[in-house]
Amino acid sequence: MLDEYDIIKLITGRFGKLPESYLPIGDDVALIPPGRDGESVVLKCDMLVAKTDVPPGMSWKMAARKAVAMCVSDFAAKGVRPTAFMVSLGMQRGTSEAKVLELASGLLEASREWGVKLVGGDTSEAGDLIIDCSMTGFAKKIVGRGGARPGEYVVTSGPFGQTSAGLKILMDGAKAEPSFRKEAVSSVCMPKPKLGLGLALSRYLSSSIDSSDGLAISLHTISEMSGVGMRLTKLPFVKGLEEFASRNSYSAEELALYGGEEYEIVGTVKKSRIQAAKSKASSLGFELRVIGETVLPGNSGAVALADGRKVRKDGWVHFRSKG
Amino acid sequence: MLDEYDIIKLITGRFGKLPESYLPIGDDVALIPPGRDGESVVLKCDMLVAKTDVPPGMSWKMAARKAVAMCVSDFAAKGVRPTAFMVSLGMQRGTSEAKVLELASGLLEASREWGVKLVGGDTSEAGDLIIDCSMTGFAKKIVGRGGARPGEYVVTSGPFGQTSAGLKILMDGAKAEPSFRKEAVSSVCMPKPKLGLGLALSRYLSSSIDSSDGLAISLHTISEMSGVGMRLTKLPFVKGLEEFASRNSYSAEELALYGGEEYEIVGTVKKSRIQAAKSKASSLGFELRVIGETVLPGNSGAVALADGRKVRKDGWVHFRSKG
Secondary structure (H helix, E strand, C coil), X not given: CCCHHXXXXXXXXXCCCCCCCCCCCCCCCEEXXXXXXXXXXEEEEEEEEHHHHCCCCCCHHHHHXXXXXXXXXXXXXXXXXXXXXXXXXXXXXXXXHHHHHHHHHHXXXXXXXXXXEEEEEEEEECCCCEEEEEEEEEECCCCCCCCCCCCEEEEECCCECHHHHHHHHHHHCCCCCHHHXXXXXXXHHCCCCCHHHHHHHCCCEEEEEECCCCHHHHHHHHHHHHCCEEEEXXXXXXXXXXXXXXXXXXXXXXXXXXCCCCCCEEEEXXXXXXXXXXXXXXXXCCCCEEEEEEECCCCCCCEEECCCCECCCCCCCCCXXXX | CCCHHHHHHHHHCCCCCCCCCCCCCCCCCEEECCCCCCCEEEEEEEEEEHHHHCCCXXXXXXXXHHHHHHHHHHHHHHCCCEEEEXXXXXXXCCCCXXXXXXXHHHHHHHHHHHCCEEEEEEEEECCCCEEEEEEEEEECCCCCCXXXXXXXXEEECCCECHHHHHHHHHHHCCCCCHHHHHHHHHHHHCCCCCHHHHHHHCCCEEEEEECCCCHHHHHHHHHHHHCXXXXXXXXXXXXXXXXXXXXXXXXXXXXXXXXXXXXXXEEEEEHHHHHHHHHHHHHCCCCCEEEEEEECCCCCCCEEECCCCECCCCCCCCCCCCC
């Protein structure tokens, strides 16, 4: 049976040596070189628990990659390039070598995909697979959640509803057209945080948030922290969402607003900057979608649809949502 | 039933505001001000899982404090003052407000005790209480595990055997004299990492390690990473250990060498520096114990007792030791 040392060896064995300015993995602490002059340290931790975060059909490799992706997505929304990450792993006694190697592959894939170095970690015996990723980077400043002002555009870095649809397919057996199904399931198992886009867009965003708790919560959070209202003009439905919704008797609006796990950037851009922001996104192969405008607070609820209906502050909330 | 937002509010509500140079808790990432010129970032994560790390009699408040203490102890052994920490919390659906407030109290106590700021975290639904602490500090350099040379003293920052005894009392009902029992149980539930001592001793230590996996493993790790052997002259038994061992038919040697969770600093000091190091420790109210010497590798096993018997590379190993 593998013990702690075997597990660490299996994982670190998949990774090359760290550069000289780092401390090799295997001391009491990890050490990464300082940022540039005056840069603050940016930190994020995000815990993935198999029981609630890993649907059927998702491998340990995918789960490990996703745990890292969850942190990368927060860095993307803040316009900060992550430098390094650590992982605290909990797993059951008797976990096989094959499973640990799957985990290692997922971590390695994430490390390469987003250029972020594994610098340390911890392993513990637990009743369930737990992957807690903590990530570090450097920045002079970040795009906060509280910078929106009335009269700006509300934007998203991509469409919504795909991950909710993917979860319905994986968990509830919802039916879908094959290519929609493939994309939707992939968005759950292989999320694609928009790091490059987030870094490029940060100069245009007056506020932003990682949308992993869902579009509605993300909008409400910016609204509350910035002290603005929002009037949405066009919900960013992913292509095929309405057909999928009608086929399975779901509401496309519910799927897009209240699902979660999309890992898109939701933010606000001054009207005078919107063309430049859209062009920048477009030059990177992405479409920056304008979904509404910020308004003075206090009119008909903080976040409302074009027809005046309120958007609920609801979405993927741990301990509230169905795991 | 409490949801994620309620839990975060209950915990952060116990803490005061962070200084201006930090980002208030509640954005996608945490942000801490840069270290001094040329200082690297020091990082550590350590996961506490109730099932294996929380014995009967240990409250959630104690568990939360201990999760932070585990990281502080690593910083102490490296001679680095920690600045900030994040916590990823996993807990069962339906966890009561009282339990969450206990957790918050433990985190607050730790924050005050070691002067380390809570800057962020994450909460997830899990089958068991999981507290993953990730800690950050700054240092130009650290005391590594590989710096010992032959002909130095092997030292510890305190006695060993107390935590093993405490665990035997809590888990197996071992009998003990009342004051020994009290101290032993306290060492399990309220560990005291030697941060001040570690910071003061770092200039004297040629190598060091946090002893939380046990004395024997700690010695073997320094031995392997430094390429030296060790000959132990006097095991650092805690007062009363031999009486406790004989009363319960344990071996004091086994308890002191192979127990784990002591959170002491184990290291090596050049002979010419030992008096200064001992005086420094003494001035802070601690006794730096010389327990042996480093020798050329290859003589009768890496780590051996005075009578030539080998010290096994064994101790608290996750997935191997009894939880």
